[in-house]
Amino acid sequence: MDDGTLPRxxxxxxxxxxxPPPAEFVGRKRELAELVGEIDRPGLGGERPDAPRVLLVAGxxxxxxxxxxxxxxxxxxxxxxxxxxxxxxxxxAGVPVPAEQAxxxxxxxxxxxxxxxxxxxxxxxxxxxxxxxxxxxxxxxxLLPASVGxxxxxxxxxxxxxxxxxxxxxxxxxxxxxxxxxxxxxxGETRVTCDPRGAESLVHVLAGHPTALRLTAAWLAARxxxxxxxxxxxxxxxxxxxxxxxxxxAGAAERRATVVPGAQGAASAAARGAAGNPRGAGSSPxxxxxxxxxxxxxxxxxxxxxxxxxxxxxxxxxxxTPPGAEGRAALxxxxxxxTAVAPGELVRAFRMVYEGLPGVAARMLRLxxxxxxxxxxxxxxxxxxxxxxxxxxxxxEDFVRGGLLAGGAQRYAVPGCxxxxxxxxxxxxxxxxxxxxxxxxxxxxxxxxxxxCRAALAGEPLDEAVPRAQRFDSAPxxxxxxxxxxPALLAAARSAVxxxxxxxxxxxxxxxxxxxxxxxxxxxxxxxxxxxxxxLVLGVAERRGLRREQAAALINLGxxxxxxxxxxxxxxxxxxxxxxxxxxxxxxxEGRVLEALGGTYLERRDxxxxxxxxxxxxxxxxxxxxxxxxxRLRGRIATLLAHGGRFGPALRExxxxxxxxxxxxxxxxxxxxxxxAARVQEAAGRPEDAMRSCRDALYWARQAGDRRLEAAxxxxxxxxxxxxxxxxxxxxxxxxxxxxxxxxxxxxxxxPAAPGPSAAPGPEAAPAPVTAPGPGAAPGPSAAPGPRAAPAPVTAPGPGAAPAPVTASGTGTASGTGLGTAPSPGASDVPGGRDVxxx
Numbered sequence: 001m002d003d004g005t006l007p008r009x010x011x012x013x014x015x016x017x018x019x020p021p022p023a024e025f026v027g028r029k030r031e032l033a034e035l036v037g038e039i040d041r042p043g044l045g046g047e048r049p050d051a052p053r054v055l056l057v058a059g060x061x062x063x064x065x066x067x068x069x070x071x072x073x074x075x076x077x078x079x080x081x082x083x084x085x086x087x088x089x090x091x092x093a094g095v096p097v098p099a100e101q102a103x104x105x106x107x108x109x110x111x112x113x114x115x116x117x118x119x120x121x122x123x124x125x126x127x128x129x130x131x132x133x134x135x136x137x138x139x140x141x142x143l144l145p146a147s148v149g150x151x152x153x154x155x156x157x158x159x160x161x162x163x164x165x166x167x168x169x170x171x172x173x174x175x176x177x178x179x180x181x182x183x184x185x186x187x188g189e190t191r192v193t194c195d196p197r198g199a200e201s202l203v204h205v206l207a208g209h210p211t212a213l214r215l216t217a218a219w220l221a222a223r224x225x226x227x228x229x230x231x232x233x234x235x236x237x238x239x240x241x242x243x244x245x246x247x248x249x250a251g252a253a254e255r256r257a258t259v260v261p262g263a264q265g266a267a268s269a270a271a272r273g274a275a276g277n278p279r280g281a282g283s284s285p286x287x288x289x290x291x292x293x294x295x296x297x298x299x300x301x302x303x304x305x306x307x308x309x310x311x312x313x314x315x316x317x318x319x320x321t322p323p324g325a326e327g328r329a330a331l332x333x334x335x336x337x338x339t340a341v342a343p344g345e346l347v348r349a350f351r352m353v354y355e356g357l358p359g360v361a362a363r364m365l366r367l368x369x370x371x372x373x374x375x376x377x378x379x380x381x382x383x384x385x386x387x388x389x390x391x392x393x394x395x396x397e398d399f400v401r402g403g404l405l406a407g408g409a410q411r412y413a414v415p416g417c418x419x420x421x422x423x424x425x426x427x428x429x430x431x432x433x434x435x436x437x438x439x440x441x442x443x444x445x446x447x448x449x450x451x452x453c454r455a456a457l458a459g460e461p462l463d464e465a466v467p468r469a470q471r472f473d474s475a476p477x478x479x480x481x482x483x484x485x486x487p488a489l490l491a492a493a494r495s496a497v498x499x500x501x502x503x504x505x506x507x508x509x510x511x512x513x514x515x516x517x518x519x520x521x522x523x524x525x526x527x528x529x530x531x532x533x534x535x536l537v538l539g540v541a542e543r544r545g546l547r548r549e550q551a552a553a554l555i556n557l558g559x560x561x562x563x564x565x566x567x568x569x570x571x572x573x574x575x576x577x578x579x580x581x582x583x584x585x586x587x588x589x590e591g592r593v594l595e596a597l598g599g600t601y602l603e604r605r606d607x608x609x610x611x612x613x614x615x616x617x618x619x620x621x622x623x624x625x626x627x628x629x630x631x632r633l634r635g636r637i638a639t640l641l642a643h644g645g646r647f648g649p650a651l652r653e654x655x656x657x658x659x660x661x662x663x664x665x666x667x668x669x670x671x672x673x674x675x676x677a678a679r680v681q682e683a684a685g686r687p688e689d690a691m692r693s694c695r696d697a698l699y700w701a702r703q704a705g706d707r708r709l710e711a712a713x714x715x716x717x718x719x720x721x722x723x724x725x726x727x728x729x730x731x732x733x734x735x736x737x738x739x740x741x742x743x744x745x746x747x748x749x750x751x752p753a754a755p756g757p758s759a760a761p762g763p764e765a766a767p768a769p770v771t772a773p774g775p776g777a778a779p780g781p782s783a784a785p786g787p788r789a790a791p792a793p794v795t796a797p798g799p800g801a802a803p804a805p806v807t808a809s810g811t812g813t814a815s816g817t818g819l820g821t822a823p824s825p826g827a828s829d830v831p832g833g834r835d836v837x838x839x
Contacts, residue, residue, distance in 0.1 A: 015105035018077065018084040018130060021070035024185060024214065027178025028068050031057075031169050035072050038167070039151060052127075052150035054140070058158050059171030062211035062346055062417030065155040068171065069130050073153055080128035080151060085109055088132050089139055090416075091373065091491065096135035099142035104528060106143065115564075119146040126150055133416070137162030173208025176200060182210070183228070186217030191228060198229030205235045205345070211417055212349035214403040219353050222402070231352075238351050240344025342421055350421050353402060360387070361395055365404060366426045367438050368414050372491035377410045379469070383445035384438045389469045411484065436501060443496055443505045445470075446489065450512035453478040457519035482520055489513055490529060497536045503544055510537050531560050547584035551577045555592055562600050570600050591620045591629065598636070611640045631660035631669060638676065647684035651677055667704035671697045675713065682720070691720050707744070711737045 035055050055072070059065040070086075077084050087106060089097050103118045106129075112121040122145035131154040134140045140154055140163060154160070159168050174182065180199050184192040192199045206212040220231055342350070354362060364385040368376055371384070382392035396412050399405040405412045414422060426435065452470050455462045456478035462471060472478040482489075493513060496506035510533050517526050517533075534556040541549035558573030574596050581589035598613035614637050621629040638653035654677040661669035674697035681690040694717050701709040718733035 015088075015102070015109045016086050018073055018086045018128070019070060021074055022067050024182065025064075025067050025071055026182045026185070027174045028064070028071070028171075031068060031171065032072060032075070035068075035153075035169055036076065039076065041165075052145050052147055052152050054144070054152045054154065054163060054166050056160060056163070056166050056168040057153065057155045057171065058168040059155075060157060060343065060417075062209060062342070062415065063171040063173070064210040065171055066132050067210075068169075069132065069153045069155050073128055073130050076151070077128060080126045080149075082125040082127050083110065084128040084130075086130045086132065087143065090133035090135060096139060099139050101528075102139070102143055118143070122146050122150065124149075129153070131155070133157075134160065136160070173206075174203075174210055174213070175208065176203050179203040179206075179208045179213055182213050183217050183220075186214070187220045187228070191220075191224075195228045198227060198232060202228055202232040202235070205232050206349060207343075207345045209343060209345045209349075211403070211415065212343075212346045215346075215349040215353050218402040219349075219356065235348045235352060238348045240347045342417060346417060347421070350418060353404065354425075360385070361398070363429075364392070364395055365399065366422045366429065368405075368412075369419055369422045369426055370435065370439055370442065371414070371488070372495055373488040374413050374416075374419065375407075375485075375488045376412050377485075379445055379449060380442055381412075383441040386438075386441060439496075439499070440502060440505060443492065443502065443509055446492055447505070447508050447512045449481075450489070450509070450516045453482050454512070454516040454519045457482075457516065457521075479521055482516055486529070490532070493533060493536055497540055500543070503540050506540055507537060507549065510534075527560055527564065531557065534560070547580045548586050548589065551580035551584060551586060551589045551593070554580060555589065555596065558596060558600075562596075562603065567600050567604050571597070574600065587620065587624050591617050591624070591626075594620060595633065602640075607640050607643060611637060614640070627660045627664055628666075631657045631664070631666075631673070634660070635673065635676070638680070642680050642683065647680050650680050651684075654680060667700055668706055668709065671701045671704060671706065671709050671713075674700065675709075675716070678716070687720055687723050691717065691724070694720060707740060711740050714740075 035057070038055055039053055041053070057065045057069050057072075073084060085106065087102055089102055091097050107116050107118060107121055110121055125145065125147050126149040127145050127147065128150070129143070129145065129152045131140060131143060131152060134154045134156045137160045140152070140160060144152060156168070160166070173179070180192060180196075180203060183199055183202065202216065203213070206216065216231060216235070220226060220228065354365070357365065364381060364387070367384040368381065371380055376384075376396075378389050378393035378396060381396055382389040385392060396405060397408075400408055400412065404414075404418065406415050407413050430438075448466070448470055452462055452466055452472060454460075456472040457475050459475065472481065490513075493506065493510050496502050496509055499506070514530060514533050517530060520526070534553045538550060538553035538557065540546070541553055554573050554577035558570045558577060561567070561570035561573055574593050578590065578593040578597075581593055594613055594617035598610045598617060601607075601613060602610040614633055618630060618633040618637065621633060634653045634657040638650045638657065641647075641650035641653060654673050658670050658673035658677065661667075661673055674693050678690040678693035678697065681687075681693060694713055698710060698713045698717070701713055714733045714737045718730040718737075721727070721730040721733065
């Protein structure tokens with residue numbers, strides 16, 4: 001945003017509730033009246049009879065186009081009761097947000113289901129959308145609601161050819177009365193009244209440019225001894241050279257002031273002189289300067305860690321030299337540094353403000369363009385500049401008061417019109433090594449915050465060594481932080497991967513972000529974000545030749561494809577993952593892929609191939625001695641065998657599964673396997689054998705203290721006794737269940753509910769509790785999440801009937817809780833290693 005309040009949003013499109021206009025909004029009465037009058041004109045012509053009314057506010061960054069759109073929306077919001085939303089459509093470095101990503105964010109905001117159609121979700125609704133910084137007509141038309149009762153207010157740098165019947169409201173500078181009012185609000189009526197000609201002269205020098213006026217007004221507010229006329233003269237003396245046009249001598253002077261205690265005053269004067277500014281600072285050293293870190297105290301304080309050492313060679317050339325020149329810092333992809341040239345009046349105002357900052361604050365300000373998605377908080381600024389969080393927080397607040405940042409309440413952004421100016425300064429004043437160090441500190445801090453966020457969301461303990469500033473007080477606080485920072489976190493992941501020099505940090509960042517999203521309430525709705533993150537990891541793994549990480553990323557991508565119903569693409573992912581796992585000799589990954597292939601073929605209703613892949617997975621698990629995995633796979637195989645009418649082999653598999661659970665000390669798993677064996681025996685026409693298996697299961701359920709399983713088995717026994725002609729015995733069993741229900745009435749309402757055979761949930765689902773079944777149903781094993789998911793139970797058939805079809809249980813692999821497979825030893829520092837949580 002070039003002005004206004006920083007919105008809260010999720011995803012790439014920064015979709016948020018409509019924020020209020022800036023408190024300092026002035027003027028634009030004529031433009032507002034014209035826009036309000038346009039609302040009642042016909043819509044977009046006959047091409048789309050359901051098209052909403054579209055208004056366009058055009059202007060260069062910094063002219064207040066976003067603020068005007070917000071003021072207009074606020075004025076007419078009561079006409080649109082079905083929702084008012086703000087959508088940011090340009091990302092860092094001026095990169096347009098793809099229309100499909102913006103549509104996905106808008107659908108989420110509207111409460112639509114994942115994969116819903118925007119036109120269907122908006123049909124007949126009266127919505128108000130502010131689409132900020134639209135880059136093209138296609139981007140706008142793709143987001144239009146299908147409702148003539150809706151209003152879309154778009155902002156752009158110019159007209160949008162291709163959108164019919166839209167006349168842009170083009171903004172220039174403020175008129176003189178409005179500009180003088182803006183000054184008076186910031187510096188007080190008295191200073192303006194005492195020097196009206198000076199105020200008008202200042203407005204003339206800055207051509208009424210709103211952002212330039214705000215910067216200058218904040219500079220004057222911090223210097224009560226400087227007259228408005230003196231500020232106008234000072235601005236005239238500053239050349240309108242793009243930032244960075246400070247000479248080599250000025251750059252060297254600033255660096256010396258940054259690292260040499262006591263040199264600030266002389267360096268500031270040298271910098272002003274070299275910049276072509278013969279006037280003094282206009283304030284004594286004791287005056288408060290916007291941007292001075294609290295606690296950093298005196299100008300001339302030592303530099304923050306990571307600054308250049310004294311005597312370092314000055315940056316060569318002048319401002320405006322493209323980033324990446326020798327001896328300068330090349331900005332990474334997505335850093336937020338725009339390349340557009342700012343108007344001269346804005347350049348003058350910015351240089352006057354910037355050159356009055358202490359070296360520590362000036363360095364922090366130019367480093368802020370490295371913030372992902374252009375958004376930063378005190379933690380990020382602290383990491384970038386290498387200073388305490390408290391100092392960073394105070395400095396950010398001073399920047400907001402000085403007009404250098406937008407936002408507040410822990411979320412700040414460099415206005416779009418200043419990104420290019422700060423980017424050029426960063427390239428001129430910082431070495432590539434300094435920039436990389438600052439970015440590495442920021443990414444490392446982000447990883448720690450994500451780990452702390454996940455711990456708070458999952459209710460897990462956190463290492464006592466984690467500082468208090470990096471902890472979250474509650475799960476809601478962690479969820480709010482994650483949701484509001486998600487666009488920046490995704491941008492950080494993309495930037496780190498694109499950098500190519502920070503791959504270790506990039507993998508750790510993506511791993512931490514995936515785990516945090518898995519713990520986030522409603523995280524299942526973020527499949528697209530998780531898909532992108534796993535794709536990023538896959539790119540790093542392929543670039544670095546990391547076969548294990550490649551297999552892990554492919555498995556997770558396959559899981560997401562399968563859960564979305566794209567089984568063909570899932571199979572392709574899994575087969576490539578199988579090759580990568582075998583190349584890395586990763587038996588855990590290989591086993592997961594084999595089981596995932598079985599689950600996918602089951603989803604495709606191909607039980608023969610599913611049985612084949614499950615058998616291969618079982619053979620592999622037998623070779624590695626993993627008994628829990630063997631027990632789960634034997635249950636899946638038994639279910640498929642019973643479905644095919646092969647009751648003898650199915651019974652053997654369930655008994656082997658029960659034996660494995662017994663050796664593992666898993667009494668509940670043993671009970672469920674025995675109950676399934678009884679179910680198969682009954683399906684095979686052997687009710688007496690089913691009775692014996694049920695009684696064995698009942699014994700072990702009591703040993704395990706599982707009252708729900710015990711009640712389910714008692715009801716199952718009652719059904720079998722009825723079938724064997726013993727109604728009295730069946731009555732006694734049901735009375736036992738009734739007494740158990742009455743005893744538990746204080747804790748639970750009513751008797752246990754009767755479950756049907758449920759499908760095993762997806763990889764991130766919670767285990768389903770086993771409850772007492774109704775008459776004619778046997779208890780089945782509850783599904784376990786992730787790769788240990790048990791097969792869906794076979795429905796108890798009537799005498800002589802074949803079991804009911806098996807419910808497809810998904811892929812049976814883990815996806816959202818980590819970045820890949822259960823690792824082999826020594827893989828703890830990579831996604832998919834031992835530091836990645838397994839379900």
